[in-house]
Amino acid sequence: MCGIVGYIGYREAYPVLINGLKRLEYRGYDSAGIALLDNEPAIFKCVGKVSDLENHINDNPKTGHVGIGHTRWATHGEPNDVNAHPHQSMHGKFILIHNGIIENYTELKEKLGNRGYTFNSQTDSEVLVNLIEFIYQKGKVDAEMAVRLALNKVEGAYGIVVMCADEPDKLIAARKGSPLVIGVGNDEYFLASDATPIVEYTKSVIYLNDQNVAVITQGELVLKTLKNIPLTPNIQQLSMDIGEIDKGGYDHFMLKEIFEQPRSIHDTFRGRINLAERTLHLGGLYHVMPKIVEAKRIIIIGCGTSWHAGLVGEYLFEDLARISVEVEYASEFRYRRPIISKGDVVIAISQSGETADTLAAIRLAKEAGALVLGICNVVGSSIPRETDGGVYTHAGPEIGVASTKAFTAQVTVLAMMAIQVGRKRNFLTDDQYQRYIQELTQVPEKIEKILKLDSTIHKLAEKYKDVNNFLYLGRGYLFPVALEGALKLKEISYIHAEGYPAAEMKHGPIALIDHHMPVVVLATKDHSYDKIVSNIQEVKARKGIIIAVVSEGDTTITGLANHTIEIPETEMVFSPLLAVIPLQLLSYHIAIMRGCNVDQPRNLAKSVTVE
Numbered sequence: 041m042c043g044i045v046g047y048i049g050y051r052e053a054y055p056v057l058i059n060g061l062k063r064l065e066y067r068g069y070d071s072a073g074i075a076l077l078d079n080e081p082a083i084f085k086c087v088g089k090v091s092d093l094e095n096h097i098n099d100n101p102k103t104g105h106v107g108i109g110h111t112r113w114a115t116h117g118e119p120n121d122v123n124a125h126p127h128q129s130m131h132g133k134f135i136l137i138h139n140g141i142i143e144n145y146t147e148l149k150e151k152l153g154n155r156g157y158t159f160n161s162q163t164d165s166e167v168l169v170n171l172i173e174f175i176y177q178k179g180k181v182d183a184e185m186a187v188r189l190a191l192n193k194v195e196g197a198y199g200i201v202v203m204c205a206d207e208p209d210k211l212i213a214a215r216k217g218s219p220l221v222i223g224v225g226n227d228e229y230f231l232a233s234d235a236t237p238i239v240e241y242t243k244s245v246i247y248l249n250d251q252n253v254a255v256i257t258q259g260e261l262v263l264k265t266l267k268n269i270p271l272t273p274n275i276q277q278l279s280m281d282i283g284e285i286d287k288g289g290y291d292h293f294m295l296k297e298i299f300e301q302p303r304s305i306h307d308t309f310r311g312r313i314n315l316a317e318r319t320l321h322l323g324g325l326y327h328v329m330p331k332i333v334e335a336k337r338i339i340i341i342g343c344g345t346s347w348h349a350g351l352v353g354e355y356l357f358e359d360l361a362r363i364s365v366e367v368e369y370a371s372e373f374r375y376r377r378p379i380i381s382k383g384d385v386v387i388a389i390s391q392s393g394e395t396a397d398t399l400a401a402i403r404l405a406k407e408a409g410a411l412v413l414g415i416c417n418v419v420g421s422s423i424p425r426e427t428d429g430g431v432y433t434h435a436g437p438e439i440g441v442a443s444t445k446a447f448t449a450q451v452t453v454l455a456m457m458a459i460q461v462g463r464k465r466n467f468l469t470d471d472q473y474q475r476y477i478q479e480l481t482q483v484p485e486k487i488e489k490i491l492k493l494d495s496t497i498h499k500l501a502e503k504y505k506d507v508n509n510f511l512y513l514g515r516g517y518l519f520p521v522a523l524e525g526a527l528k529l530k531e532i533s534y535i536h537a538e539g540y541p542a543a544e545m546k547h548g549p550i551a552l553i554d555h556h557m558p559v560v561v562l563a564t565k566d567h568s569y570d571k572i573v574s575n576i577q578e579v580k581a582r583k584g585i586i587i588a589v590v591s592e593g594d595t596t597i598t599g600l601a602n603h604t605i606e607i608p609e610t611e612m613v614f615s616p617l618l619a620v621i622p623l624q625l626l627s628y629h630i631a632i633m634r635g636c637n638v639d640q641p642r643n644l645a646k647s648v649t650v651e
């Protein structure tokens with residue numbers, strides 16, 4: 041969370057920074073700021089979005105070829121002008137932007153206070169910039185050494201970019217725990233929390249590793265460790281395209297990303313499925329496949345939507361590969377003293393690849409000797425770099441804060457893994473293996489069909505946009521989809537929603553049901569169809585409003601429900617990929633009708649790099 045950008049080169053820095061902040065705004069949008077160094081430092085910052093910052097600085101001069109910018113997701117101190125970044129040190133020598141949390145900031149603040157430092161903001165970041173200045177002035181060292189020495193005293197996470205008024209043609213960047221990418225152009229450098237602000241200028245990038253420091257002057261980059269050991273920069277080529285990060289004619293990124301799912305799922309299995317032979321090949325798991333096949337237990341970890349994908353993974357691996365699975369919230373797993381054995385396989389699921397709790401959980405699992413795999417979307421992010429193997433989702437950049445196409449891509453990867461492992465463990469026959477592969481390739485087309493129901497779902501949204509509560513019910517593979525449907529609705533429309541296994545309704549939530557309560561029931565044809573029909577009857581008997589997602593041609597439920605949304609039939613194991621689509625659209629339309637900002641819901645951020 042928080043997006044940071046930097047530029048040093050021959051261009052005017054301001055447009056690069058402001059456009060970069062717009063691309064990173066999904067990471068936080070409580071306040072924004074920019075600092076330029078053109079002889080004298082100039083800092084502009086204000087509470088609100090990047091567009092508010094743009095309006096705020098419109099009349100002011102904004103020149104300079106070196107600059108930094110920040111879009112904030114508040115951790116320490118409420119969102120206001122003073123707490124906005126960049127922060128300047130008390131004597132004006134240093135300006136800093138920071139993504140992360142300085143955990144020992146209270147102690148450092150007190151020490152600096154004893155040496156005469158005063159603070160304007162409530163942030164931990166202002167403490168860090170003052171610590172750098174204190175070391176610089178007291179130790180009479182250069183800016184780079186002051187940054188390194190200060191960082192050696194810091195506990196916590198940081199991605200920072202620092203400017204020094206005495207050394208105006210220089211940016212100093214460092215990371216620990218929070219991501220930082222450097223774009224390498226011709227005589228110019230770009231810095232950002234992810235590659236999206238960089239890709240329009242250059243495809244050559246360096247992903248900074250933890251405890252690395254980059255010292256960038258006009259035309260030169262020096263990479264070293266915090267302990268001053270020189271490093272050779274590893275320049276990689278981005279495969280991302282600029283077109284992938286535009287709205288592409290849609291009103292919102294979320295809608296674009298919902299509609300992209302036929303393609304993103306196809307991209308996720310493309311190159312991994314050989315349709316002629318009906319075989320699967322997961323290159324990132326090739327070297328560890330024997331260990332996965334032998335695994336006694338799989339532990340899947342994730343947060344939010346990725347955790348929901350993990351729950352689908354539990355059904356898939358137990359069903360198809362007969363391996364026992366536990367699905368854990370990363371935040372609980374890491375602090376629970378979990379029992380992890382050498383034979384365990386841990387799969388971390390994360391769109392961003394940067395979620396702090398998930399990252400900490402995989403480190404714990406690695407230390408305990410487990411084989412650690414990743415299912416991530418952002419290439420080069422921290423989780424894939426720290427795992428023993430894994431599979432990228434290839435969903436393309438997901439900019440809308442609410443996860444949509446990442447979820448279906450994660451489930452696609454989990455399905456491919458379970459099918460592959462199931463075949464190798466002989467729990468799937470060749471016929472079943474080939475049938476599943478064949479059916480997976482049909483999923484994008486079936487989703488295209490569901491997307492055509494958009495206007496029907498729009499009408500449904502109109503009817504229920506003003507209710508205060510929603511219940512979502514599903515059984516088996518569709519229980520995690522019920523959770524995901526409820527999460528989508530609450531996070532973007534701010535309507536309270538709960539997801540439940542349908543049979544659990546009788547154990548409490550049924551008390552909530554009356555004629556005001558819409559109940560979304562996922563009731564496609566599978567082995568628990570009769571049971572879910574009974575659950576629908578129970579809701580109906582209490583006058584609940586039933587919105588049922590059913591298989592095409594269903595007549596039983598159509599006769600019972602107030603509304604039905606028909607989706608194509610598929611193998612039960614792929615049903616989450618289809619059933620989630622109408623729920624995404626329903627949330628989207630309701631949120632828009634309620635005037636909510638669907639791409640940037642309040643209080644949320646896309647990449648949760650703090651615990």
Ligand code: F6R
Pocket residue numbers: 343344345346347389390391392393394395398441442443444527528531646647648
């Ligand atoms: C919900 C959502 C979040 C993320 C969660 C994990 O729509 O986007 O719940 O799923 O913050 O993020 P990643 O997958 O990046 O680890």
